[in-house]
Every structure is written in structure tokens, then in C-alpha cells.
Amino acid sequence: MRDLLAALPGFRDNINGEIAEVKLTENKSIYKAEQPLLMQGNEACGWGALAAGCRFFGGYPITPSTEIAELLARNLPRIGGYFIQMEDEIASIAAVIGASVAGSKSMTATSGPGFSLMQENLGYAYIAEVPCVVVNVQRGGPSTGLPTKVAQADTMQAKWGTHGDYYPIVLAPSSVRECFDLTIRAFNLAEVYRSPVIVLSDEILGHMREIVTLPSPENVKVENRAKPVDPPEWYKHFEITPDFRSPMASFGDGYRFHTTGLTHDESGFPTAKPNEIKAKLDKLKLKIMRHREQICEIRTDMMDDAHIMVFAYGSTARAARSAIRIARKKRFKVGMVQPLTIWPFPDDQIAAELEKVDMVVVPELNQGQIIGEIERLARKHIKIVPLQRYDGELITPSQIVDVIKEEHE
Numbered sequence: 128m129r130d131l132l133a134a135l136p137g138f139r140d141n142i143n144g145e146i147a148e149v150k151l152t153e154n155k156s157i158y159k160a161e162q163p164l165l166m167q168g169n170e171a172c173g174w175g176a177l178a179a180g181c182r183f184f185g186g187y188p189i190t191p192s193t194e195i196a197e198l199l200a201r202n203l204p205r206i207g208g209y210f211i212q213m214e215d216e217i218a219s220i221a222a223v224i225g226a227s228v229a230g231s232k233s234m235t236a237t238s239g240p241g242f243s244l245m246q247e248n249l250g251y252a253y254i255a256e257v258p259c260v261v262v263n264v265q266r267g268g269p270s271t272g273l274p275t276k277v278a279q280a281d282t283m284q285a286k287w288g289t290h291g292d293y294y295p296i297v298l299a300p301s302s303v304r305e306c307f308d309l310t311i312r313a314f315n316l317a318e319v320y321r322s323p324v325i326v327l328s329d330e331i332l333g334h335m336r337e338i339v340t341l342p343s344p345e346n347v348k349v350e351n352r353a354k355p356v357d358p359p360e361w362y363k364h365f366e367i368t369p370d371f372r373s374p375m376a377s378f379g380d381g382y383r384f385h386t387t388g389l390t391h392d393e394s395g396f397p398t399a400k401p402n403e404i405k406a407k408l409d410k411l412k413l414k415i416m417r418h419r420e421q422i423c424e425i426r427t428d429m430m431d432d433a434h435i436m437v438f439a440y441g442s443t444a445r446a447a448r449s450a451i452r453i454a455r456k457k458r459f460k461v462g463m464v465q466p467l468t469i470w471p472f473p474d475d476q477i478a479a480e481l482e483k484v485d486m487v488v489v490p491e492l493n494q495g496q497i498i499g500e501i502e503r504l505a506r507k508h509i510k511i512v513p514l515q516r517y518d519g520e521l522i523t524p525s526q527i528v529d530v531i532k533e534e535h536e
Contacts, residue, residue, distance in 0.1 A: 173198035175310030182208035185222030230377030250289035276519030371414035433462030450527035
């Protein structure tokens with residue numbers, strides 16, 4: 128971290144340990160780019176957020192996500208942004224929503240217990256169509272669970288955590304560099320689709336260190352929310368457009384609109400008219416589901432001639448990537464599919480890969496939360512094999528290879 132800070136313009140260290148003073152402008156580099164750096168996944172999330180244009184963070188400390196807040200607490204003020212530690216996670220996501228409505232790209236970071244507390248206000252953000260990013264660095268649960276141990280047990284909560292019909296976007300990195308890249312992508316998707324986006328990291332990814340080379344900020348693709356072009360008297364904050372994505376004015380821009388958690392019409396005012404209720408809920412669905420091809424992303428490895436697929440996401444994908452190489456040396460034709468987008472589930476891409484294989488191994492750090500999606504898409508003759516670990520430890524490559532050997536025989 129000291130090396131990263133030393134690269135910032137105007138950096139001046141203080142031998143008494145006080146915070147260094149840094150003055151930045153928007154167009155200057157916010158991190159040391161284009162050279163190898165050793166950093167944590169949580170640090171990479173923080174730098175990715177800054178590169179994407181995040182200028183507000185509201186949060187509350189919780190293991191194992193706190194390093195994200197620490198990095199942004201130091202660096203947001205240096206680029207004209209704002210960091211605020213709230214009294215709890217409920218207030219944190221409320222502050223993030225407010226900052227976004229006021230025009231700032233906003234985020235928070237938490238873990239399982241905090242993510243649970245955020246669900247009601249996340250529902251508010253979905254129906255009010257407020258772009259924001261939530262990084263959930265998963266740990267064992269339920270309740271306080273295992274604060275310093277890994278799990279992938281929030282997979283279904285990320286989809287179904289709040290009540291009602293809504294369609295979340297959830298991304299799942301598997302490396303430090305992916306923590307950087309997918310945090311940027313989360314902000315871009317949030318801005319384009321006017322929706323909360325969740326980055327589903329985990330304790331291993333958050334705290335592991337890898338050598339990465341980050342791109343220069345000017346080479347990072349950044350999307351911004353569409354602003355209205357109509358005069359204020361014509362503006363509808365929740366207008367149902369042909370692609371179901373509405374321009375978004377900010378508070379203070381001179382446009383009149385109403386924001387509420389009640390089901391509302393195109394101007395934002397509560398409605399009890401069945402046709403307007405249906406139109407609103409259809410909009411929440413179709414702005415995501417009609418753009419699945421642009422949202423969903425998978426990564427494949429050695430699938431060209433594979434008869435066996437390992438389907439893995441998050442930190443488990445790291446073990447799976449090693450496992451397929453070991454299995455190949457033992458003459459098993461094994462490939463891997465890693466979803467970078469968990470929700471909406473990449474049905475079309477996954478179904479195409481399933482057509483190639485006779486068996487699928489699904490390793491997860493939970494009691495089986497994503498395997499049902501594979502079962503839903505797979506043809507009847509495909510053998511689906513679970514590999515589930517939920518004792519706070521990682522699935523190893525050898526465990527995956529052992530399952531392949533046992534089930535193949």
C-alpha cells in the first residue's frame with residue numbers, strides 16, 4: 128500500500144505516522160499503473176471503484192471486507208469524493224442510495240451479516256431504480272457464523288434476498304485482477320441499467336495477494352448514467368422507453384420527480400392502477416432480461432474436446448482451474464466453465480457448453496446453491512455430481528480430481 132500511495136501526485140509522508148497529504152485532480156492517475164504490484168483482492172476492489180468513478184462510499188466495518196473501506200477512506204477525499212462511516216449497515220446502504228440519487232457514483236462493502244441488514248433498502252433501490260454497487264465479501268454463516276473463514280453461501284441470497292419481483296445483476300470474481308475488473312464492470316452495469324449491482328467476492332479473494340498489473344485509468348472503459356434531454360416539463364423519471372432504460376436526472380438538476388418505495392407511475396408517484404403496476408414491474412424485469420447477452424459473461428477453459436465439465440465460480444474456480452490440468456495429465460478430457468455473471472444466470476452460454484459433455488462436477492463452498500441451475504439446464508442423460516464443502520476451508524484441486532476419477536469409473 129505504501130508503494131501505491133507513494134505514486135500519487137503530491138504524496139508527502141509524515142515520520143510521525145500521520146496521514147499523508149495528497150492533492151489529485153480528476154484526470155491524474157489514482158494508482159500506480161502499468162507495472163506489477165502485489166495487492167489484496169479487497170484493495171483491487173477499492174482501486175477498481177475509484178477507476179470506475181466512485182466518489183461516495185457509505186459503510187460500516189465488518190470482516191472480511193474492511194480493507195475496501197480503509198482504502199477508500201484514505202483516497203476518496205483526495206480526489207474530491209466522500210467517505211462516511213455510518214452507524215450500521217442499514218444506514219450505510221441508505222446513504223449510498225441518497226448519494227446516487229444526488230448524482231454520485233456510490234458503493235458500499237460488507238459481508239454476510241451486513242448484507243442481510245441491507246436487504247430492505249436494497250429492495251428500495253431496485254424499485255426506485257437507483258444505480259449503486261454492493262461488494263459482499265462472503266464468510267461462513269448463518270448469523271455471525273465464521274468471520275474469518277470462507278464460504279459461498281450468499282449465492283442465493285444475492286438473487287432472492289429482498290422481497291418482491293426484481294432481477295438483480297450479480298458478478299463473481301475469482302482472482303485479484305478480476306476483483307478490479309468486475310468492480311469496474313459493476314459500476315458500468317449499474318449506471319447503464321439503473322440498478323444495484325452486487326459483486327460477490329469471498330474471504331479468500333478478499334485477503335489473498337497476487338501480483339497484478341493495473342491499466343491506466345484513461346484506458347479503463349467507464350459508463351455514466353444517461354441524462355435527460357427533454358425539457359424539465361416533459362421529464363418522467365421512470366419513463367418506459369423502448370429498451371426499458373430511463374434517463375436519470377439528479378436532485379438539483381432542475382427536474383421535478385418523486386422517489387418512493389411504493390409502486391409508482393412513470394413520474395414516480397404512487398399508483399394503485401393495475402396497468403401502471405404491471406408496467407412498472409415489467410420494466411424492472413425487461414430492462415435486465417432483454418439485455419442478458421450484454422450482461423452475462425462466462426469464461427471457458429479446455430472445453431473444445433471436453434467430455435466432463437467442472438462448473439465453478441469465485442475462489443472455487445481457482446481450484447477447478449488447477450484440477451482440470453491435473454486431470455488432463457491423467458487422460459481425462461475435462462474442461463471448465465466459470466460464470467463471471469451469476470445472476471441473471473447465463474442460460475444460453477451454459478446450455479451451449481452442456482451440449483458438449485456427459486458429466487458435470489459442481490464444486491461449491493456451500494450445501495448446493497448453484498447446482499440447481501445446472502440441473503435445470505442439463506439434458507437428462509448428463510450426470511451431475513455435487514462437491515460441497517462448508518466447514519470454512521477451501522475445496523482443493525485434488526478433491527475435484529478425486530471426484531472426477533471416482534465418478535468416471
